[in-house]
Amino acid sequence: MSTIEKPYVLGMDIGGTNSVFGIVDADAHILSTGSVKTQEYKVFEEYVDAVCERFVPMILEVGGFSKIRGFGIGAPNGNYYNGTIEFAPNLPWKDVLPLAKAFSDKLGIPVKVTNDANAAAIGEMTYGAARGMKNFIEITLGTGVGSGIVVNGQLVYGHDGFAGELGHVCVDRSENARPCGCGRKGCLEAYCSATGVARTARERLAKGDKSLLRKIEGDITSKDVYDAAVQGDAVALDIFNYTGEILGAALADFVAFSAPEAIILFGGLTKSGEYIMKPIREALEDHVLRIWKGKVKVLVSQLKDADAAVLGASALAWED
Amino acid sequence: MSTIEKPYVLGMDIGGTNSVFGIVDADAHILSTGSVKTQEYKVFEEYVDAVCERFVPMILEVGGFSKIRGFGIGAPNGNYYNGTIEFAPNLPWKDVLPLAKAFSDKLGIPVKVTNDANAAAIGEMTYGAARGMKNFIEITLGTGVGSGIVVNGQLVYGHDGFAGELGHVCVDRSENARPCGCGRKGCLEAYCSATGVARTARERLAKGDKSLLRKIEGDITSKDVYDAAVQGDAVALDIFNYTGEILGAALADFVAFSAPEAIILFGGLTKSGEYIMKPIREALEDHVLRIWKGKVKVLVSQLKDADAAVLGASALAWED
Numbered sequence: 001m002s003t004i005e006k007p008y009v010l011g012m013d014i015g016g017t018n019s020v021f022g023i024v025d026a027d028a029h030i031l032s033t034g035s036v037k038t039q040e041y042k043v044f045e046e047y048v049d050a051v052c053e054r055f056v057p058m059i060l061e062v063g064g065f066s067k068i069r070g071f072g073i074g075a076p077n078g079n080y081y082n083g084t085i086e087f088a089p090n091l092p093w094k095d096v097l098p099l100a101k102a103f104s105d106k107l108g109i110p111v112k113v114t115n116d117a118n119a120a121a122i123g124e125m126t127y128g129a130a131r132g133m134k135n136f137i138e139i140t141l142g143t144g145v146g147s148g149i150v151v152n153g154q155l156v157y158g159h160d161g162f163a164g165e166l167g168h169v170c171v172d173r174s175e176n177a178r179p180c181g182c183g184r185k186g187c188l189e190a191y192c193s194a195t196g197v198a199r200t201a202r203e204r205l206a207k208g209d210k211s212l213l214r215k216i217e218g219d220i221t222s223k224d225v226y227d228a229a230v231q232g233d234a235v236a237l238d239i240f241n242y243t244g245e246i247l248g249a250a251l252a253d254f255v256a257f258s259a260p261e262a263i264i265l266f267g268g269l270t271k272s273g274e275y276i277m278k279p280i281r282e283a284l285e286d287h288v289l290r291i292w293k294g295k296v297k298v299l300v301s302q303l304k305d306a307d308a309a310v311l312g313a314s315a316l317a318w319e320d
Numbered sequence: 321m322s323t324i325e326k327p328y329v330l331g332m333d334i335g336g337t338n339s340v341f342g343i344v345d346a347d348a349h350i351l352s353t354g355s356v357k358t359q360e361y362k363v364f365e366e367y368v369d370a371v372c373e374r375f376v377p378m379i380l381e382v383g384g385f386s387k388i389r390g391f392g393i394g395a396p397n398g399n400y401y402n403g404t405i406e407f408a409p410n411l412p413w414k415d416v417l418p419l420a421k422a423f424s425d426k427l428g429i430p431v432k433v434t435n436d437a438n439a440a441a442i443g444e445m446t447y448g449a450a451r452g453m454k455n456f457i458e459i460t461l462g463t464g465v466g467s468g469i470v471v472n473g474q475l476v477y478g479h480d481g482f483a484g485e486l487g488h489v490c491v492d493r494s495e496n497a498r499p500c501g502c503g504r505k506g507c508l509e510a511y512c513s514a515t516g517v518a519r520t521a522r523e524r525l526a527k528g529d530k531s532l533l534r535k536i537e538g539d540i541t542s543k544d545v546y547d548a549a550v551q552g553d554a555v556a557l558d559i560f561n562y563t564g565e566i567l568g569a570a571l572a573d574f575v576a577f578s579a580p581e582a583i584i585l586f587g588g589l590t591k592s593g594e595y596i597m598k599p600i601r602e603a604l605e606d607h608v609l610r611i612w613k614g615k616v617k618v619l620v621s622q623l624k625d626a627d628a629a630v631l632g633a634s635a636l637a638w639e640d
Contacts, residue, residue: 156578160612161579163577164577165576171493172493183610202456232382256489257484257577257578258478258484290502291480303553
């Protein structure tokens, strides 16, 4: 089926708060988008109906279902192999849900599912900084730390469909390692997620040094740290150096695994530019095995934040 | 080209001491083997000539070159993509050497090159414990710690051909981490290689506890530790538990990367059976992310030690 006959794909990102969906063409233009509040639908079937009710008029508007090649969905704990969501902690439906089947039954088009970090990696490869790359790792730095790994031009799903949980490799095996939301200790996510950065900020401020960050009420975000760093705040710079050192050292281990051409970072933390990228690159170079020194690029995602999730998910639908 | 027309492959393992080569059929039977002393040939071209001089009569013996599908070579720092050996520290030839080209020019058959741990993984998939598996990790526990990673039925070579250096992921980021032969500190190899086990034994004996291992002269091997463990030696059991805990915890991180069906261990340490396998399995289960608990098999290689290197290398030649 050629791109000319079926020029569009559908993409949807299922988040704990919102589910955002859109129609995308082969040049990564989003023709239209819509959304529903995920938490408003406690019954899964009602959720599917609500999405379809809003999505179908958009599809008809661009020429109807004959123009649509397929539908890609990024969802927490989304499983590529069987198209299900399995026990996603932040979604209102428990159990194993037949996500792909529910939508393909309603819409009559092929539906593929994966988790949000894998969707970002596929989006990066299709439309972003990884175009033309066959081997790269996408790290998503958000509320959690996720990853999508591409080897030989293919997303790594592993035996069960859940490969690429690099937010949960252990970066601190000591007694004092931070607890992680997964129930274990010392995970990368406990240091380099938004929550991790906020905790680092609290720990640094507890030392009593003077800092602009003391004015912030509530959890300190990487944006707050950036704003302070721009003004030369020593504590803020220290937070970026600490976070970058941990992430860069972890990246060195990831390189030993799959020898990627590049590691691409996505998410809020990357907005701090060289304040965070420099310590990450330096720690990677410092820790990586000699054969890879100076060889692995660390890049910032070229997917625009607002569109990335829908674009990434939609890219799944271009796959054969 | 069918297996019937070309029923045999050639395999060679280039080691720092010996280069062993053989002719193998599709059922993993080794029809004949030969060897040369690697260090006797300071000039690379003379080495190639010496191997051919011994190998060609063996090939003629089984029916000639028309029966040979190809030639797979496992070599330290062997690069699959360009068929070279690059700066292998234990071989007599420095620089980047055109290994595949040298032999394919002489013999007129396709030649493929990879490193020894990757060759073991391909051998395991073709003839051993990983038959039928599409996603597994082979860990070779020898003088060093190597690995071959298989994803979607393909060996992971990465962007540059050197992927899968899992002996050099960091398992101890503390100040007291052991130095590794690679020049860094805290690598898995520094704890779980033969050298690592010998060092652990020295450290444990330095505590002054009574142990059968005190009788051993020279470096303590995993065989020595096994013999002592069988007699109930507490220090020996402690060494296996310490080594197994470190390896199992590292395996938990590898699972987060590629979600393999199994991790297959190869090499001397596995000869100690449950003394080492039990702590490895327990540490993996203890450290792995919840979604993989009870799901990932830890197996011992089914490749026979004496044949494994040649078999593994030969398996490369069955690839299309």
